[in-house]
Amino acid sequence: MTLRLYDTATGEVRDFVPLQTGKAGVYVCGLTVQGEPHVGHVRSAVNFDVLRRWLIASGYEVTFIRNITDIDDKILTKSADQGRPWYNLAYDMKRELDKAYDALHVLPPTYEPAATGHVPEMIELINLLIERGHAYAAEDGSGDVYFDVRSWAAYGELTHQGIDDMEAATDADPRGKRDPRDFALWKGWKQDSEPVTASWPAPWGRGRPGWHIECSAMAGKYLGDAFDIHGGGVDLRFPHHENEQAQSRAAGGRFASYWMHNAWITTAGEKMSKSLGNTLSIPGVLQRVRGIELRYYMVSAHYRSHVEFSFEALEEAASAFRRIERFLEKVPEVIVGELPAAFSAALDDDLGTPAAIAAIHDAVRQGNVHVAADESEAAAAVAGSVIAMLSVLGLDPADPHWSQGSASDSGELKGVVDVLIAGLIEQRQAARANKDFAAADAIRDQIAAAGVEIEDTPQGARWKLTGQN
């Protein structure tokens, strides 16, 4: 079975055929670093991280580029409001973003280019577009350069829209534009309101790049004129992706073969938006559940399905995930095994993570049956495949990544706690042997109150931290 992906450009699920056999080039629009990352941002990152891991697991050599937009209108206005340099705000938020990605075990991309580091490439691309007659410098002296939408007949092809059916950008400053739908490739420096540090020299005067041109320039630099997959959130289809494609193709490239867009995660029926102020920051959410549980929650819905975020659903997902963990804890010394066919088929079908997770749960139930029957070899084999599946989704609880931070402290403490609890468990066993159940239960309650759970098994009592104290 081969990988099939939904391509926004064609509106259908089709076979993934890479440009080069065995290789996959992926470009994903990262963030504009102007505020704290929220669960919506991270959903996109997690979705494409799953894509990447599945491509790797399928044998592809993956080049994964995710950019950072570190200069734009919002960054300039926000930093001005906060009374600090724009680059400081962008850098701070970039670091927050890195923390959020790390908390969800989103793998670092092959490279993460920043817009400000690629101005020469953008200027070069804009020049090429001007030469080819698809862009023009505004004649009003503003220093702006616009893409000439009417010069590119295919404009609108990605989102299946005709230019004349589109509403013209009402708030756009029409000065110097040939068509209201023309968009800025270069924004001339506004000396009265913008710091000189936010401008770069260019043939058309000092200024800064427009939003869309960065992705075209950076994707071209790191992936070439033609590459396999371009991803981002649904909101980016238009105008951002449409414009990217128009620019890059007008400049002579082929650009992306497949376009993938992840759906929104909303709160209380509304999209999470910096401007609405209803964002759920990652650190905030991580006070309620662990990062691995949040990741499980995100992966349990299909990437093209809209998710209505709720803490109830999140807790529910966390419960489901703990069931998987409990099974794995019962099976020591597991060797990573094979992926079940149902799991691979699910992911091959446009990253069907919900069905993939169902395959995990099926295996867990089967594994629990083996554990109950004391069939340790069979149980270990099942656990091996469960671990293999979880790894592909970035959800292996045994991955050292998840225990970073708290591990050093708890590692030392664990030995001590182990001895203390073992003593208590022995006392409880003695009480049970004497049929003094009141005493036995008192001990169990006492440890439970401290956040330690006892599980009675035929081989004796086991204990673990519940994380609820």
Next chain:
RNA sequence: GGUGGGUUGGCCGAGAGGCGAGGCAACGGACUGCAAAUCCGUCUACACGGGUUCAAAUCCCGUACCCACCUCCA
């Protein structure tokens, strides 16, 4: 106005013409001193109205409601 998507059982959430995805919760049973964990079972759903078909949650027509994009946004 244009474009794209949605409405599934108590809840979350898949599927896309014929075999009850999966999970959470609840209830019953097994196990247990009692629990917990685990297993078995129960809860037989697809917005509404028509139609096509031997067969429709799935296809077609219509209706209602919801959402996204067309303006910065994952």
